[in-house]
Amino acid sequence: MAELQLTPRELDVGIVAVGAATPVLRLAVGDVNAAWGRGGGRGLLAVCRSDEDTLTLAATAARRALAAVEIGPATIGGLWWGTSRLPFAEGPSWSTLAAALRLGPAVDGAASTGSPHAGVEALLAAADAVRAGRVDTALVVTSDAIRPALGSANEVAAGAGAVALLIGTQGAARLDSVVGISEPLIDRYRGDDESETRDTYDGRLVREEAYLPLAGEVIEALGMHPESRWSVADPDGRLGSALAKKNRLDTTASAPLRASLGDLGAAAPLAGLVAALAGPGPAAALAWGGGRATALAVAVDSAVPGAEEALGDLRSVGSPATYDQVLRARGQLRATGESVEMAIPPGSAMFVRDQREVLGLLGARCVECDLVNVPPSAHPSCPGCGGDKFDLAELPLAGTVQTFVVNQTMPAPFEAPLPLIVIDLSDGSRIQLQGADDGSTLSVGCPVELVLRRYTIERGVPIYGWKALGANQVEASE
Amino acid sequence: MSWNRASVIGAGLIKMGELFNQSYEQMARGAFDAACASVDNGFDRSSIDAVFVATQRGTLWGQEGIGGNTVPSAIGLNGVACTRIENACPSGSDAFRVGAMAVASGVYDTVLVIGVEKMRDKSAEEGLLARAAGGHPVYTRGESAPVLFAPFATRHMHEFGTTKEMLASVAVKNHHNGTLDPYAHFQYEVTIDQVVDAPAVCSPLGLLDCCPQTDGAAAVILTTPERARDHTDSPVHIAGFGVATDHPYLHEKSSYVGLTATVEASSRAYEMAGVAPGDIDVAEVHDCFTITEILDIEDLGFFEKGKGGIASAEGETSLTGSIPVNPSGGLLAKGHPIGATGIAQLTECWWQLRGQADQRQVAIENGFALQHNVGGRGSGVSVVNILTTND
Numbered sequence A: 001m002a003e004l005q006l007t008p009r010e011l012d013v014g015i016v017a018v019g020a021a022t023p024v025l026r027l028a029v030g031d032v033n034a035a036w037g038r039g040g041g042r043g044l045l046a047v048c049r050s051d052e053d054t055l056t057l058a059a060t061a062a063r064r065a066l067a068a069v070e071i072g073p074a075t076i077g078g079l080w081w082g083t084s085r086l087p088f089a090e091g092p093s094w095s096t097l098a099a100a101l102r103l104g105p106a107v108d109g110a111a112s113t114g115s116p117h118a119g120v121e122a123l124l125a126a127a128d129a130v131r132a133g134r135v136d137t138a139l140v141v142t143s144d145a146i147r148p149a150l151g152s153a154n155e156v157a158a159g160a161g162a163v164a165l166l167i168g169t170q171g172a173a174r175l176d177s178v179v180g181i182s183e184p185l186i187d188r189y190r191g192d193d194e195s196e197t198r199d200t201y202d203g204r205l206v207r208e209e210a211y212l213p214l215a216g217e218v219i220e221a222l223g224m225h226p227e228s229r230w231s232v233a234d235p236d237g238r239l240g241s242a243l244a245k246k247n248r249l250d251t252t253a254s255a256p257l258r259a260s261l262g263d264l265g266a267a268a269p270l271a272g273l274v275a276a277l278a279g280p281g282p283a284a285a286l287a288w289g290g291g292r293a294t295a296l297a298v299a300v301d302s303a304v305p306g307a308e309e310a311l312g313d314l315r316s317v318g319s320p321a322t323y324d325q326v327l328r329a330r331g332q333l334r335a336t337g338e339s340v341e342m343a344i345p346p347g348s349a350m351f352v353r354d355q356r357e358v359l360g361l362l363g364a365r366c367v368e369c370d371l372v373n374v375p376p377s378a379h380p381s382c383p384g385c386g387g388d389k390f391d392l393a394e395l396p397l398a399g400t401v402q403t404f405v406v407n408q409t410m411p412a413p414f415e416a417p418l419p420l421i422v423i424d425l426s427d428g429s430r431i432q433l434q435g436a437d438d439g440s441t442l443s444v445g446c447p448v449e450l451v452l453r454r455y456t457i458e459r460g461v462p463i464y465g466w467k468a469l470g471a472n473q474v475e476a477s478e
Numbered sequence B: 001m002s003w004n005r006a007s008v009i010g011a012g013l014i015k016m017g018e019l020f021n022q023s024y025e026q027m028a029r030g031a032f033d034a035a036c037a038s039v040d041n042g043f044d045r046s047s048i049d050a051v052f053v054a055t056q057r058g059t060l061w062g063q064e065g066i067g068g069n070t071v072p073s074a075i076g077l078n079g080v081a082c083t084r085i086e087n088a089c090p091s092g093s094d095a096f097r098v099g100a101m102a103v104a105s106g107v108y109d110t111v112l113v114i115g116v117e118k119m120r121d122k123s124a125e126e127g128l129l130a131r132a133a134g135g136h137p138v139y140t141r142g143e144s145a146p147v148l149f150a151p152f153a154t155r156h157m158h159e160f161g162t163t164k165e166m167l168a169s170v171a172v173k174n175h176h177n178g179t180l181d182p183y184a185h186f187q188y189e190v191t192i193d194q195v196v197d198a199p200a201v202c203s204p205l206g207l208l209d210c211c212p213q214t215d216g217a218a219a220v221i222l223t224t225p226e227r228a229r230d231h232t233d234s235p236v237h238i239a240g241f242g243v244a245t246d247h248p249y250l251h252e253k254s255s256y257v258g259l260t261a262t263v264e265a266s267s268r269a270y271e272m273a274g275v276a277p278g279d280i281d282v283a284e285v286h287d288c289f290t291i292t293e294i295l296d297i298e299d300l301g302f303f304e305k306g307k308g309g310i311a312s313a314e315g316e317t318s319l320t321g322s323i324p325v326n327p328s329g330g331l332l333a334k335g336h337p338i339g340a341t342g343i344a345q346l347t348e349c350w351w352q353l354r355g356q357a358d359q360r361q362v363a364i365e366n367g368f369a370l371q372h373n374v375g376g377r378g379s380g381v382s383v384v385n386i387l388t389t390n391d
Helices: A030-037 A054-068 A093-100 A118-131 A203-222 A237-247 A255-261 A266-278 A307-314 A322-329 A349-359 A471-477 B024-039 B070-074 B091-105 B128-133 B149-159 B164-179 B194-196 B225-231 B258-274 B290-299 B310-313 B337-355
Strands: A007-020 A026-030 A044-047 A078-083 A109-113 A137-142 A161-168 A175-181 A229-232 A281-289 A291-298 A364-365 A391-392 A398-407 A418-425 A430-432 A447-458 A461-472 B007-013 B050-054 B081-085 B110-117 B200-203 B216-223 B236-245 B282-284 B368-375 B381-388
Touching: A007 A054, A007 A118, A007 A266, A007 A307, A007 B381, A030 A322, A030 B225, A044 A255, A054 A078, A054 A093, A054 A137, A054 A161, A054 A307, A054 A447, A054 A461, A078 A118, A078 A266, A078 B081, A093 A109, A093 A349, A109 A118, A118 A137, A118 A161, A118 A175, A118 A266, A118 A281, A118 A291, A137 A266, A137 B149, A161 A266, A161 A307, A175 A203, A203 A237, A203 A291, A229 A237, A229 A255, A229 A266, A237 A255, A255 A266, A266 A281, A266 A307, A281 B236, A291 B200, A349 A461, A398 B149, A418 A447, A418 A461, A430 A447, A430 A461, A447 A471, B007 B024, B007 B225, B007 B337, B024 B070, B024 B110, B024 B216, B050 B070, B050 B091, B050 B337, B070 B081, B081 B091, B091 B200, B091 B216, B091 B236, B091 B337, B091 B381, B110 B337, B128 B310, B149 B290, B164 B194, B164 B290, B164 B310, B216 B225, B236 B258, B236 B337, B258 B290, B258 B368, B258 B381, B282 B337, B290 B310, B290 B368, B337 B368, B337 B381
Parallel strands: A078 A109, A078 A137, A229 A281, B050 B081, B050 B110, B282 B368
Antiparallel strands: A007 A161, A007 A175, A026 A044, A137 A161, A175 A291, A281 A291, A364 A391, A398 A418, A398 A447, A398 B200, A418 A430, A447 A461, B007 B216, B007 B236, B110 B216, B236 B381, B368 B381
């Protein structure tokens, strides 16, 4: 590598709030190794249920960041989303997330993707938009939930999760400065016609010629105080500690998360930073991937709203899952046979008509009798009074169970047990949704919270909607 | 006074079951032959002016676009007017109502109403269960048939203390009745314990709380009350009928312990027939699931709301009870070939009123029998027909 002079550039953008989300399942690294006839392996990997993905995690983290400061979607100027792998290779991934966050049709922003470095790329794009006065407040979401290649080293590394930051001109913490470097080197990658992310070709090569030298360059260039708390992207679970040792970095805040969740990819730099955002002092993050290394300096003046809750969410223990359960959840273990198709194909007119209603959980409130009708486009006449004038209403994401069933007999692609719940929402409206767990804790009258989930994938199209989770389950599984 | 402007002179059905070796057309022919053979004084098939055919799910036998021309050709009546009626689970009972109105209007003298359903040319997974993927892609996704009724069981249990054993008593009774009905799909008894301990299908409903997927066909011949006298000395008249609808989404129901469509449909039928629930001697009601029969016998006015479970457990609906319900074995034992179901129920009512129900014959005191179906998305449509031997 040629000698070059790296100079950090100033950001000076405030961090207003933070939120995080992890998926439900936890897989022991040792179980994956055992399945392939290998011994050993420590730590856990956070893995999505079949109805979770990078978008549902992103939506949950973003909603929590907004809730931490009680900022409504109307004040958000833009949404910047960074993830290694979008739900659509080509398609409305970003606009689907924006609609699920009720950000409105005029919201600004972009998606960064293609490598785990995408998270920090989204953050920098948003920070520059704030600096330029393009938006006052930006929502940055970093998330990852890749499908690793079977039997690869990547399979015992890949975790899943999301971290969202709300940024603006002012904040309890400040994005201080940033410095980056790139070389066209291959680490983890996925070909255009491939569905699973491959591991590096030669781990030693990446360590010695790519990760350690490039990360070292930006860390040195950033010139942080020795007491800074570092978040270090750690693709294989060993590189992080090697880098920390070589550069004398304090990674005591980010290393435990890597051990309990795996590599969060695009979300890793911000996830490791969450603990530092909970109290004052200097902090820094290293992002890595796609042949790029970027180091980011952060100054925390006081605890960032949402940081404690986000740390709790990142430390949640989830539900243990076996290797075969994980393979099924990722669609890597499938039964032979036919799968029942939806009556209405995705992309058809019905989806055009009601996608914003479904994603934003909108109802039509009758101006005559106040009854809320769901979904609005299916109700030109109010079931309560026959009226035909309505105001669109954003339905609350909490309620209680009016009645429910647990469907145990389902054709593919459905998975049993599948709870179906009639819910009395907290504003008096009523809705029917699927449950997001096995339904074993449901009872008439019990409280539920709504979470965004992926209902199915058909013809390559992920179908998103809200599901209900028994309120006593929310903490345990998120 | 009852309506009595159309009469049944013949009725019949084929043995219900998984009729893997019979085509849709063969089943239709079998039911038509049975109905013709049942006419007391003989019947000239060429006197049929029009056919009304009930088939609910053309999708289950590979002819999604099935129309009214399929059946006349199959039963040797090619060229005769024919219209298909689709109205969810009440398709057969609604075709019967339409046929009765066609006769009463004076347009036709004699009509055939025939229900035919091929449920088992597809596997269970790709058959009725595939309904789980129909409707709204999010708000009704996963809503296979039991999901329409099981939430009512959950709520009925919560509000009235109805138990799984009470639900099971419906299956025990109807399976018993089925052993007395040579046309029933299932011909075996079940016990309370067997029903309660059966594998869960859609909690709180288990396997024996659910009706089977059944192939079948049934037919009735209708004519004017005047012409009926030429065919039989004991005609059965249509005393009244009622149809009502309700909202299609489960979340917009006004109650989860009763089906509004049934209440409304029966209220209209009682008024038209000039009778009260207490005047009914025997009822064939829609027991697609055990809870459905409990809802029905309350919504039809036979028992107070909330008392249906206890009434069933105490034998009030048995062959010798205060109101015998589903002497044919009901959908639970006789089977539920959807388009044929209502016509098959009406055939049982016809037999019961004429004293032809053999071992399952119930006492007929007032001369009124009631037939009921409810179904569709959100159980949003119900049809009730009342038959009578009273002129």
